[in-house]
Amino acid sequence: MNHPKLKLTYWDLPGGRGEPARLAMTIGGIQFEDHRISFASWPEIRSSAPFHACPFLEVDGYTIAQSNAIVRYVGKLAELYPEDPWQAALCDEALDAVEDMWVKLGATMGLKDEALKTAREALVENAYKHYLTVLAKRLADAGGEYFADKRLTIADLQVMVMCRALSSGTLDHISKGLVQEVAPSLHDHMKRVLNTPAISDYYSRLMAAK
Amino acid sequence: MNHPKLKLTYWDLPGGRGEPARLAMTIGGIQFEDHRISFASWPEIRSSAPFHACPFLEVDGYTIAQSNAIVRYVGKLAELYPEDPWQAALCDEALDAVEDMWVKLGATMGLKDEALKTAREALVENAYKHYLTVLAKRLADAGGEYFADKRLTIADLQVMVMCRALSSGTLDHISKGLVQEVAPSLHDHMKRVLNTPAISDYYSRLMAAK
Numbered sequence: 001m002n003h004p005k006l007k008l009t010y011w012d013l014p015g016g017r018g019e020p021a022r023l024a025m026t027i028g029g030i031q032f033e034d035h036r037i038s039f040a041s042w043p044e045i046r047s048s049a050p051f052h053a054c055p056f057l058e059v060d061g062y063t064i065a066q067s068n069a070i071v072r073y074v075g076k077l078a079e080l081y082p083e084d085p086w087q088a089a090l091c092d093e094a095l096d097a098v099e100d101m102w103v104k105l106g107a108t109m110g111l112k113d114e115a116l117k118t119a120r121e122a123l124v125e126n127a128y129k130h131y132l133t134v135l136a137k138r139l140a141d142a143g144g145e146y147f148a149d150k151r152l153t154i155a156d157l158q159v160m161v162m163c164r165a166l167s168s169g170t171l172d173h174i175s176k177g178l179v180q181e182v183a184p185s186l187h188d189h190m191k192r193v194l195n196t197p198a199i200s201d202y203y204s205r206l207m208a209a210k
Numbered sequence: 211m212n213h214p215k216l217k218l219t220y221w222d223l224p225g226g227r228g229e230p231a232r233l234a235m236t237i238g239g240i241q242f243e244d245h246r247i248s249f250a251s252w253p254e255i256r257s258s259a260p261f262h263a264c265p266f267l268e269v270d271g272y273t274i275a276q277s278n279a280i281v282r283y284v285g286k287l288a289e290l291y292p293e294d295p296w297q298a299a300l301c302d303e304a305l306d307a308v309e310d311m312w313v314k315l316g317a318t319m320g321l322k323d324e325a326l327k328t329a330r331e332a333l334v335e336n337a338y339k340h341y342l343t344v345l346a347k348r349l350a351d352a353g354g355e356y357f358a359d360k361r362l363t364i365a366d367l368q369v370m371v372m373c374r375a376l377s378s379g380t381l382d383h384i385s386k387g388l389v390q391e392v393a394p395s396l397h398d399h400m401k402r403v404l405n406t407p408a409i410s411d412y413y414s415r416l417m418a419a420k
Contacts, residue, residue: 004296050303050344051307051310051340051341051344052340053310059296059299062351064299064300064303065303065307066302066303066306066307066310067306068278068302068306069299069302069303069305069306070299072298072299072302073295073296073298073299073302076295076298077295085283085286085287086214086269086283088282088283088286089269089274089279089280089282089283090274092276092278092279092282092283093260093274093275093276093279095279096276096277096278096279096309097261097275097276099306100261100263100276103313107317130261130262131261134260134261141272
């Protein structure tokens with residue numbers, strides 16, 4: 001299949017909203033320009049970014065934004081998205097739930113000291129514990145290994161990237177043991193997805209390039 | 211085609227995040243239980259709602275949440291979602307952009323007086339004007355009539371519902387002339403979508419039932 005010319009612009013980070021699309025294209029062997037930008041370059045780039053948001057994807061020169069639209073599109077090219085509407089709905093629900101989690105995390109960014117502590121503790125108690133619990137239930141209902149279609153889909157990539165961020169210890173006032181404590185099956189899922197050969201190779205190459 | 215048993219739970223409002231799914235099922239002639247709830251009943255319902263969110267959809271007894279996952283699923287049943295991956299990406303980008311707009315509006319809910327005024331004015335200036343401009347450009351790029359696939363899709367329903375809310379005059383400090391002023395093509399699109407027979411019939415029946 002001939003794929004269009006793809007260029008993904010996103011932060012030079014090994015995670016975040018743009019990472020699942022990078023992983024999907026890597027797993028699917030789909031050539032793309034991996035345009036990694038620094039935070040410092042954002043003021044210059046922002047005005048040309050649709051919805052002033054990052055990531056964005058150029059497809060044969062036309063640029064779209066919205067991380068879930070992007071990952072669903074490249075997920076279809078990479079055959080990592082269910083064809084069955086109900087399995088696709090389960091995949092989509094997980095994508096959107098994780099997007100909620102990024103939005104809620106984003107609302108605490110920029111806060112400092114006590115305000116950050118209070119907001120992050122509330123985020124964990126009032127939202128993240130519940131989200132992780134529901135996602136763990138979804139995983140169990142779907143058979144325990146993958147979120148949809150009994151195979152790796154973009155939902156697994158999206159949830160893994162979020163759980164990896166939460167477990168990194170780099171988010172102030174979010175215990176890096178949170179996922180393991182609240183939803184051990186998601187922690188196992190994260191490790192399993194990270195051990196997928198195409199993904200472990202990708203992160204090895206990324207580490208080696210630093 | 212035999213559809214599963216569907217029950218959509220959402221506020222008893224003629225708009226909002228759950229409305230595009232109602233419209234899609236109505237247009238597609240898909241039977242569903244239209245479970246309309248009051249804000250007063252929410253504390254009782256909340257604990258059983260996945261991600262503590264509304265709308266949610268029961269499909270043969272299994273409940274999923276996330277409004278865009280729901281509208282994409284019922285949109286496929288109703289044949290209001292593109293099969294072509296790129297057209298689907300354009301549809302999805304519009305869905306997610308409107309979801310952003312709901313999230314940003316939600317962040318101003320509960321504010322009062324001067325704080326509400328300041329937040330809503332910033333919302334319009336810093337986000338909504340840009341979002342409406344990008345959406346209007348997308349509509350023009352897609353041919354001017356529909357957002358994707360050169361036919362009515364769930365993207366048109368979603369954008370119409372948002373533009374209708376913004377143009378209702380019921381959102382404090384958001385001028386009901388905003389859409390018409392910033393993106394007249396979106397205002398025309400809204401009127402055109404509302405004049406789709408299945409949609410105008412739906413709102414006539416809803417008004418008559420009040």
